[in-house]
Amino acid sequence: MDLTVKIGSLTMSNPVGTASGTFGFGEEYGELIDLSQLGAIYTKALTPEPRPGNAVPRLVETPSGILNSIGLANPGVDRFMSEKVPFLETLKTSVILNVSGSTEDDYRKVLEKTDSLSCIDGYEINISCPNVKHGGLAFGTDPRQVETLTASLRKMTDKPLILKLTPNVTDISVIAKAAEAGGADAVSCINTVRGMVIDTRKRKSVIPAGIAGLSGPAVRPVGVAATYTVSRAVSIPVIGLGGIMCADDAIQYLLAGASAVQVGTGLFVDPQLPLKVSGGISAYMNENGFEKIIDFHGFL
Amino acid sequence: MKQFISQISDLQSVAEGYYRLDFQWLIDTVPRAGQFLTIKIGNSTSPLLRRPFAISSFDASTSTASIIFQKRGKGTELLSVMKPGDDIDILGPLGNSFSRIVSEEDESKENHIVVAGGIGTGPMLYLADELKNNGKNPLLIIGCRTRDLVPYSVLDNSINTVICTDDGSAGFKGTVVDYMRSNPGLDSNSVIYSCGPEPMLKGCQLFADETGKSSYVSLEQMMACGVGACMGCTCETRGEKQYARVCKDGPVFAGGEIKWT
Ligand SMILES: Cc1cc2nc3c(=O)[nH]c(=O)nc-3n(C[C@H](O)[C@H](O)[C@H](O)COP(=O)(O)OP(=O)(O)OC[C@H]3O[C@@H](n4cnc5c(N)ncnc54)[C@H](O)[C@@H]3O)c2cc1C
Ligand SMILES: Cc1cc2nc3c(=O)[nH]c(=O)nc-3n(C[C@H](O)[C@H](O)[C@H](O)COP(=O)(O)O)c2cc1C
Ligand code: FES
Numbered sequence: 001m002d003l004t005v006k007i008g009s010l011t012m013s014n015p016v017g018t019a020s021g022t023f024g025f026g027e028e029y030g031e032l033i034d035l036s037q038l039g040a041i042y043t044k045a046l047t048p049e050p051r052p053g054n055a056v057p058r059l060v061e062t063p064s065g066i067l068n069s070i071g072l073a074n075p076g077v078d079r080f081m082s083e084k085v086p087f088l089e090t091l092k093t094s095v096i097l098n099v100s101g102s103t104e105d106d107y108r109k110v111l112e113k114t115d116s117l118s119c120i121d122g123y124e125i126n127i128s129c130p131n132v133k134h135g136g137l138a139f140g141t142d143p144r145q146v147e148t149l150t151a152s153l154r155k156m157t158d159k160p161l162i163l164k165l166t167p168n169v170t171d172i173s174v175i176a177k178a179a180e181a182g183g184a185d186a187v188s189c190i191n192t193v194r195g196m197v198i199d200t201r202k203r204k205s206v207i208p209a210g211i212a213g214l215s216g217p218a219v220r221p222v223g224v225a226a227t228y229t230v231s232r233a234v235s236i237p238v239i240g241l242g243g244i245m246c247a248d249d250a251i252q253y254l255l256a257g258a259s260a261v262q263v264g265t266g267l268f269v270d271p272q273l274p275l276k277v278s279g280g281i282s283a284y285m286n287e288n289g290f291e292k293i294i295d296f297h298g299f300l
Numbered sequence: 301m302k303q304f305i306s307q308i309s310d311l312q313s314v315a316e317g318y319y320r321l322d323f324q325w326l327i328d329t330v331p332r333a334g335q336f337l338t339i340k341i342g343n344s345t346s347p348l349l350r351r352p353f354a355i356s357s358f359d360a361s362t363s364t365a366s367i368i369f370q371k372r373g374k375g376t377e378l379l380s381v382m383k384p385g386d387d388i389d390i391l392g393p394l395g396n397s398f399s400r401i402v403s404e405e406d407e408s409k410e411n412h413i414v415v416a417g418g419i420g421t422g423p424m425l426y427l428a429d430e431l432k433n434n435g436k437n438p439l440l441i442i443g444c445r446t447r448d449l450v451p452y453s454v455l456d457n458s459i460n461t462v463i464c465t466d467d468g469s470a471g472f473k474g475t476v477v478d479y480m481r482s483n484p485g486l487d488s489n490s491v492i493y494s495c496g497p498e499p500m501l502k503g504c505q506l507f508a509d510e511t512g513k514s515s516y517v518s519l520e521q522m523m524a525c526g527v528g529a530c531m532g533c534t535c536e537t538r539g540e541k542q543y544a545r546v547c548k549d550g551p552v553f554a555g556g557e558i559k560w561t
Contacts, residue, residue: 024529028548031301032391032527044531052543059522059532064345066524073531073543217345245345268349268524269340271303271391 008160008185019264050076065218122160150182173233231257247280337392356422368422417496515555
């Protein structure tokens with residue numbers, strides 16, 4: 001049985017990774033999970049400058065989910081190089097750097113400074129960020145911006161380029177096609193779903209920033225549907241995520257057309273979950289006589 | 301820090317709406333006062349996140365750890381009806397601890413005032429115990445709204461303890477800060493440690509500043525990962541837009557580091 005997954009020039013040892021923003025830069029969970037058994041680590045968002053993040057509270061639990069507004073809190077690329085890279089260099093696991101920004105230039109700056117690092121095996125481009133030069137509308141909601149940004153980054157790196165799609169659009173397949181046209185090696189979906197919780201006693205949003213991002217089991221059907229739609233629209237691999245809490249959830253994504261998956265919010269509940277999910281995927285493959293991950297495809 | 305499945309050895313009500321839960325501590329790392337753990341309550345997606353609780357005592361001879369919790373919402377409601385022998389999924393010990401943060405100079409001071417309120421009572425009982433075992437003579441001050449909320453059954457009568465109630469139904473009538481103000485005997489060679497509702501922590505910090513005492517606080521914040529990875533549990537610290545993670549950089553901070561709102 002072969003659990004490996006190819007994304008561009010990269011071969012991941014298995015299809016299960018940890019989702020950006022839920023796993024830091026890998027170090028914090030090192031005591032709780034064998035990092036070498038992960039298919040990939042998708043890091044916290046990195047921007048050129050450090051970002052302190054949003055006002056608190058940044059989190060609130062919702063029915064079978066959580067709403068977050070972290071505000072891309074991260075150390076910035078310079079401190080990333082001095083504080084995080086030494087640890088990442090010790091890992092054998094594939095490391096995908098999640099890149100965020102407010103302008104096209106921001107993304108370019110991060111790639112410029114990190115492309116030569118051998119511990120970075122690929123990029124996941126978070127296009128759910130507001131583009132300050134386009135009235136603050138998220139990059140990922142406009143196919144032209146997505147294609148331009150992808151093409152611009154494509155010229156800067158030979159490493160796998162994964163465009164991370166937001167579900168907060170009318171037709172996600174249009175955005176996925178734009179990423180493919182720009183030269184992306186893969187797309188991942190979904191980022192968080194826009195959501196809001198109001199404290200009726202205080203008559204205020206619980207999260208000071210107002211609208212925030214919903215994740216966890218509540219969004220799983222949204223993620224599976226997005227994966228199903230996108231994998232029919234493009235011929236590059238699709239990485240599925242959103243609400244994976246067990247192997248069966250991940251298998252839904254694979255059957256919907258994903259070639260790999262990520263576990264995010266589920267890690268908060270069970271830090272060992274990614275390994276349980278990859279174990280469950282191989283058990284399912286065994287039971288059903290599947291040889292490769294692509295054997296999941298073509299049933300729906 | 302490890303994740304392990306333990307069994308509940310005892311669960312008792314200790315005051316109105318407050319419970320003490322004892323369980324087997326199955327790992328080698330000894331939890332220190334100020335540290336906490338998270339519990340996955342039930343197997344469903346509601347409640348979803350693990351719930352954080354501070355360690356309220358640790359008995360090395362029997363490897364038994366305890367928490368004291370208040371029934372607040374769905375998670376703690378479910379926890380309060382669990383039975384001895386039931387499995388619980390523990391992740392800990394998490395966070396720093398008083399012993400890691402308190403400066404040597406403060407540690408060697410004469411007077412140690414340990415202030416607890418509400419759900420902050422557990423960790424402060426443990427801190428008072430730790431100080432006592434280190435040869436200190438701590439003063440424990442517990443603030444409650446009313447007598448029924450005082451956890452008498454878990455108090456150690458070898459520790460000098462003052463109860464303050466808002467309504468005067470037990471002990472001193474007034475807040476913990478009112479009590480400290482009315483006792484000028486507490487000289488500046490003192491350290492105040494506090495854990496409880498934010499107004500109480502702020503009050504303790506202000507009192508310490510005014511009277512030249514050192515102050516340490518243990519904070520609470522909504523948490524998701526509990527291990528420092530998600531940046532969800534931050535508190536604002538001194539300096540322009542500076543944040544620290546309560547779960548990893550805290551929960552214990554020197555009071556002067558925090559930007560109080
Ligand atoms: C470091 C730390 C130590 C704590 N120690 C204790 C303790 O010793 N004893 C005790 O009774 N309580 C303690 N708490 C608070 C306790 O975690 C909450 O009361 C509990 O999570 C409530 O869960 P619930 O499902 O019953 O209530 P809910 O209805 O879900 O929530 C009630 C309130 O609890 C808080 N809360 C809910 N979920 C979380 C979470 N994941 N992280 C943090 N806060 C949350 C929120 O303020 C919320 O408004 C501690 C919290 C932290 C962060
Ligand atoms: C606390 C938190 C922080 C996140 N930070 C990022 C981020 O920095 N970059 C990004 O692309 N996605 C981020 N996400 C989105 C997740 O990577 C993922 O797309 C989403 O949560 C859905 O998956 P899940 O339900 O398994 O968590 C974050 C999610 C959470 C819960
Ligand atoms: S709860 Fe995730 S960083 Fe503190």
